[in-house]
Amino acid sequence: MASLKPYSLTLLIFTVLLFSASANAKQHSTLPLRFGQNGQFKILQVADMHYADGKTTPCLDVFPDQLATCSDLNTTAFLERVIQAEKPDLVVFTGDNIFAADSTDAAKSLDAAFAPVVRWGIPWAAVLGNHDQESALSREGVMQHIVQMEGTVSQFNPTARGEEMDGYGNYNVEVMGADGSRVHNKSLLNLYFLDSGDYSIVPSVSYYDWIKPSQLLWFQQTSTKLQREYKSELDGQREAAPGLVYFHIPLPEYASLDSSNYTGVKQEAGISSADVNSGFFATLVEAGDVKAVFTGHDHLNDFCGDVSGIQLCYAGGFGYHAYGKAGWPRRARVVLASLKKSKEEGGWGMLESIKTWKRLDDEHLSTIHVQTLWTNTT
Amino acid sequence: MASLKPYSLTLLIFTVLLFSASANAKQHSTLPLRFGQNGQFKILQVADMHYADGKTTPCLDVFPDQLATCSDLNTTAFLERVIQAEKPDLVVFTGDNIFAADSTDAAKSLDAAFAPVVRWGIPWAAVLGNHDQESALSREGVMQHIVQMEGTVSQFNPTARGEEMDGYGNYNVEVMGADGSRVHNKSLLNLYFLDSGDYSIVPSVSYYDWIKPSQLLWFQQTSTKLQREYKSELDGQREAAPGLVYFHIPLPEYASLDSSNYTGVKQEAGISSADVNSGFFATLVEAGDVKAVFTGHDHLNDFCGDVSGIQLCYAGGFGYHAYGKAGWPRRARVVLASLKKSKEEGGWGMLESIKTWKRLDDEHLSTIHVQTLWTNTT
Numbered sequence: 229m230a231s232l233k234p235y236s237l238t239l240l241i242f243t244v245l246l247f248s249a250s251a252n253a254k255q256h257s258t259l260p261l262r263f264g265q266n267g268q269f270k271i272l273q274v275a276d277m278h279y280a281d282g283k284t285t286p287c288l289d290v291f292p293d294q295l296a297t298c299s300d301l302n303t304t305a306f307l308e309r310v311i312q313a314e315k316p317d318l319v320v321f322t323g324d325n326i327f328a329a330d331s332t333d334a335a336k337s338l339d340a341a342f343a344p345v346v347r348w349g350i351p352w353a354a355v356l357g358n359h360d361q362e363s364a365l366s367r368e369g370v371m372q373h374i375v376q377m378e379g380t381v382s383q384f385n386p387t388a389r390g391e392e393m394d395g396y397g398n399y400n401v402e403v404m405g406a407d408g409s410r411v412h413n414k415s416l417l418n419l420y421f422l423d424s425g426d427y428s429i430v431p432s433v434s435y436y437d438w439i440k441p442s443q444l445l446w447f448q449q450t451s452t453k454l455q456r457e458y459k460s461e462l463d464g465q466r467e468a469a470p471g472l473v474y475f476h477i478p479l480p481e482y483a484s485l486d487s488s489n490y491t492g493v494k495q496e497a498g499i500s501s502a503d504v505n506s507g508f509f510a511t512l513v514e515a516g517d518v519k520a521v522f523t524g525h526d527h528l529n530d531f532c533g534d535v536s537g538i539q540l541c542y543a544g545g546f547g548y549h550a551y552g553k554a555g556w557p558r559r560a561r562v563v564l565a566s567l568k569k570s571k572e573e574g575g576w577g578m579l580e581s582i583k584t585w586k587r588l589d590d591e592h593l594s595t596i597h598v599q600t601l602w603t604n605t606t
Numbered sequence: 607m608a609s610l611k612p613y614s615l616t617l618l619i620f621t622v623l624l625f626s627a628s629a630n631a632k633q634h635s636t637l638p639l640r641f642g643q644n645g646q647f648k649i650l651q652v653a654d655m656h657y658a659d660g661k662t663t664p665c666l667d668v669f670p671d672q673l674a675t676c677s678d679l680n681t682t683a684f685l686e687r688v689i690q691a692e693k694p695d696l697v698v699f700t701g702d703n704i705f706a707a708d709s710t711d712a713a714k715s716l717d718a719a720f721a722p723v724v725r726w727g728i729p730w731a732a733v734l735g736n737h738d739q740e741s742a743l744s745r746e747g748v749m750q751h752i753v754q755m756e757g758t759v760s761q762f763n764p765t766a767r768g769e770e771m772d773g774y775g776n777y778n779v780e781v782m783g784a785d786g787s788r789v790h791n792k793s794l795l796n797l798y799f800l801d802s803g804d805y806s807i808v809p810s811v812s813y814y815d816w817i818k819p820s821q822l823l824w825f826q827q828t829s830t831k832l833q834r835e836y837k838s839e840l841d842g843q844r845e846a847a848p849g850l851v852y853f854h855i856p857l858p859e860y861a862s863l864d865s866s867n868y869t870g871v872k873q874e875a876g877i878s879s880a881d882v883n884s885g886f887f888a889t890l891v892e893a894g895d896v897k898a899v900f901t902g903h904d905h906l907n908d909f910c911g912d913v914s915g916i917q918l919c920y921a922g923g924f925g926y927h928a929y930g931k932a933g934w935p936r937r938a939r940v941v942l943a944s945l946k947k948s949k950e951e952g953g954w955g956m957l958e959s960i961k962t963w964k965r966l967d968d969e970h971l972s973t974i975h976v977q978t979l980w981t982n983t984t
Contacts, residue, residue: 430892432914441826441889444819480883504914505858507885511819514808536810536882 258351258381261318261419262404262412267567267576269403269417272316273474274560275524275543277303278327278359278550279341285330287548291555300340302548303558306589307344310560313593318381319345322524323357323424323476326370327549334365335373346378353381353419355397357476357525358426358436367426371396382421386446394440395423400450406567409574414461416469416579417565418454418517420447424477428502436477438502444511451515467606468517470579472563477501478523481509482540490533491599492542492586495553496526512538519582519602522561527552530559530586532599539601544586557588568604580604636729636759639696639797640782640790645945645954647781647795650694651852652938653902653921655681656705656737656928657719663708665926669933678718680926681936684967685722688938691971696759697723700902701735701802701854704748705927712743713751724756731759731797733775735854735903736804736814745804749774760799764824772818773801778828784945787952792839794847794957795943796832796895798825802855806880814855816880822889829893845984846895848957850941855879856901859887860918868911869977870920870964873931874904890916897960897980900939905930908937908964910977917979922964935966946982958982 263269279285279300287298311319321342331337345352354374361367374397375384383399401419405411425437455468483499512518513536520532520539527545534540543561545552552558563584570577585598641647657663657678665676689697699720709715723730732752739745752775753762761777779797783789803815833846861877890896891914898910898917905923912918921939923930930936941962948955963976 430894433891438888440892441819441822441885444885445823448819502888504888504891505883505885506888507819507822507883510816510880510882510884513811513882514818516808 258379259401260404261351261381261401263406263416263565263567263576264317265406265408267406267569269318269565270314270316271472271563271565272310272314272319272560273322273522273543273563274307274319274546275322276324276357276527276545276550277321277341277547278324279303279337279547280327280330280549281332281337282340285549288550289552289554290548298548300547300549303546304340304344306546306548306558306560309589309593310587311344311348311350313587314562316350316562318419319350319352320421320474320522321352321354322474322522322543323355324359324524324547324550325354325357327359328361328363328365328370329359330549331363334363334370338370338373339377342374342377342380349379351381352379353401353421353474355421355475356395356423356426361426367396367423371423386450392442393446394442395425397421397423398443398446400454402454403565406574406576409570409576410572411577412574415454415458416567418451418469418471420450420471420473420518422447422473422475422508424475424523433503436500436502438477438504438506439475439508440506444507447508448511448515451517455517465578470565470582470602471518472582473512473518473521475523477525478542479509479521479540480505481535482523482542484535485531485533485540490531491597492531492544493529494531495528495556499529500526509535509538520563520584522563528556530561530597532584532597532601541584541601557590557594559586559588561586563601578604636757637779638782639729639759639779641784641794641943641945641954642695643784643786645784645947647696647943648692648694649850649941649943650688650692650697650938651700651900651921651941652685652697652924653700654702654735654905654923654928655685655699655719655925656702657681657715657925658705658708658927659710659715660718663927666928667930667932668926676926678925678927681924682718682722684924684926684936684938687967687971688965689722689726689728691965692940694728694940696797697728697730698797698799698852698900699730699732700852700900700921701733702737702902702925702928703732703735705737706739706741706743706748707737708927709741712741712748716748716751717755720752720755720758727757729759730757731779731799731852733799733853734773734801734804739804745801746774749801764828770820771824772820773803775799775801776821776824778832780832781943784952784954787948787954788950789955790952793832793836794945796829796847796849798828798849798851798896800825800851800853800886802853802901811881814878814880816855816882816884817853817886818884822885825886826889826893829895833895843956848943848960848980849896850960851890851896851899853901855903856920857887857899857918858883859913860901860920862913863909863911863918868909869975870909870922871907872909873906873934877907878904887913887916898941898962900941906934908939908975910962910975910979919962919979935968935972937964937966939964941979956982
């Protein structure tokens with residue numbers, strides 16, 4: 229692997245200069261999200277940045293000759309590179325955005341970690357991991373900070389729901405049809421974001437937390453509502469609009485995949501899901517609209533595989549202050565949703581396919597593991 | 607194995623004669639359930655009666671020489687025997703109470719199946735299995751019939767809950783302290799009953815149904831409320847009052863047990879739980895009050911074993927028109943909850959232990975596998 233410095237940091241400096249000259253030039257309204265005039269919507273998933281104090285925060289698991297010059301700024305530089313290369317319509321940060329235990333000021337770390345998307349004016353969403361709250365800022369505080377940041381579509385929690393909700397940052401975002409098309413006011417792709425918690429507080433269960441009944445019910449009710457709207461309005465589609473779900477800790481069902489049925493790698497000894505199965509996968513299967521789940525948490529796993537018709541995907545670790553593997557480049561996952569061409573007004577119909585690939589932080593920002601997650605068969 | 611006839615049917619005839627002479631002599635008010643003056647509360651679990659049309663309905667899996675004289679009446683006779691022997695304070699029927707596909711009239715089958723407990727005036731509770739609705743009566747209809755029967759503590763569904771609830775027959779019943787004791791108005795043992803459904807209607811998931819998010823949330827909220835009351839009223843106990851849960855289809859977590867850590871047998875190839883894990887076990891673990899789960903469904907499994915501090919138990923098959931194994935007697939599970947002796951008014955304190963054993967429909971109504979499920983360590 230070539231040294232990180234030449235291409236990563238040079239690009240960072242270039243980009244910062246560029247933005248100094250045209251501040252806010254790319255700012256635009258973040259909601260509603262909608263498919264572009266090219267009939268596409270592209271999502272960049274960034275998992276486990278583990279951002280701390282910036283240039284004084286060292287890298288983990290890089291080659292010895294990289295240590296002296298490597299810091300959180302390499303994470304920022306990678307984010308800049310991949311944004312420039314992919315030009316996503318939305319960036320989703322799936323938790324452990326900061327490694328708060330090493331952060332002097334969590335709010336500053338969050339601001340620095342998300343700075344590239346704010347500068348680019350790209351809509352962005354974030355959920356919490358298990359490390360985001362390990363400072364003076366609680367999970368609630370971290371999410372409160374995130375939702376008031378510029379350009380984010382993140383929400384603290386659903387406001388319509390009277391009952392108490394477990395976690396912080398459970399929300400959904402609709403992606404509407406292209407401007408000028410017949411379906412410009414119809415959500416053609418539904419994004420769900422959940423807080424998968426941090427650590428178990430139940431004595432008989434070790435390690436990681438899990439998605440709770442209040443969240444299952446919120447998801448189920450939201451999915452039901454979205455499906456009803458999709459099927460009843462404009463053309464009355466028979467199938468539900470596809471959904472994608474983003475959160476931090478993988479589901480226990482990830483462990484049912486192996487190299488015979490996934491694309492990518494599993495380099496960790498196990499899947500670091502909760503030690504109990506809290507039923508979110510069953511809830512997804514029953515709801516029927518979700519085509520893929522995207523998590524982080526296990527930095528050295530980056531696969532996608534189908535379980536009962538739902539693709540279970542990792543992004544692979546992104547951040548340089550996160551554990552990783554020297555010689556195995558940090559990476560990000562891209563998802564591209566494409567609409568069907570239509571002869572009607574606007575030229576685009578319903579969703580046709582969802583594809584994914586990964587981008588590596590190597591010399592050529594390599595694209596690997598292009599695969600189709602879902603195709604419209606109706 | 608001796609023929610069934612001599613001891614089962616003779617006893618049945620005797621019992622029916624006895625009741626003809628003293629009809630309703632044992633009737634008493636069913637609620638509230640409470641511990642007896644002996645400081646005990648005993649529950650008899652009857653799983654998978656598979657009752658159909660009575661004497662014209664043949665037995666399955668008995669020895670050839672028993673076939674001619676064996677029918678649903680043998681199921682009734684066994685129920686009479688075990689009631690007489692154990693004198694339970696509550697009988698819980700955990701589904702597949704009737705095998706409705708073979709029933710001419712589901713309401714009549716239900717009446718006949720539950721007749722012994724009604725005659726004895728013993729409070730009883732029932733939940734639905736996957737075979738109860740295979741006739742003109744829907745699951746809703748079967749549960750509606752059950753809740754209006756004499757002596758039952760079964761409920762259709764919680765009435766306080768505005769939101770829709772999955773299934774029919776989700777309810778909880780409190781068991782209060784002994785009459786005259788300081789805690790006669792405090793629930794010392796909480797019983798939860800759920801509808802675990804029948805068959806999956808999700809195309810990608812085969813076979814059996816599962817407990818849904820609305821039920822998880824109902825259980826969680828009910829448990830929270832009961833724990834709050836228990837800890838705040840009278841003496842402010844530190845721990846929650848123990849709970850027991852009854853439903854039909856075993857949880858996927860039953861499969862994590864083997865002969866090294868259970869008491870009883872596993873004679874079926876697998877655990878016939880749903881093919882997805884809908885999270886009820888995780889919900890139980892998080893709630894913390896439930897000490898044991900009791901299901902049926904797999905007639906040839908009758909074990910109890912501890913997973914993360916919760917005993918997962920089968921009753922073993924009870925009914926003669928249900929599949930079974932010739933020479934392996936039909937059986938029932940007994941649970942005995944005992945209070946601590948106290949020097950205070952009434953002589954009884956909080957719960958001290960929960961024990962269980964099984965009764966076999968053999969010559970001596972053998973008691974086997976006596977084990978302690980839970981002991982109060984506070």
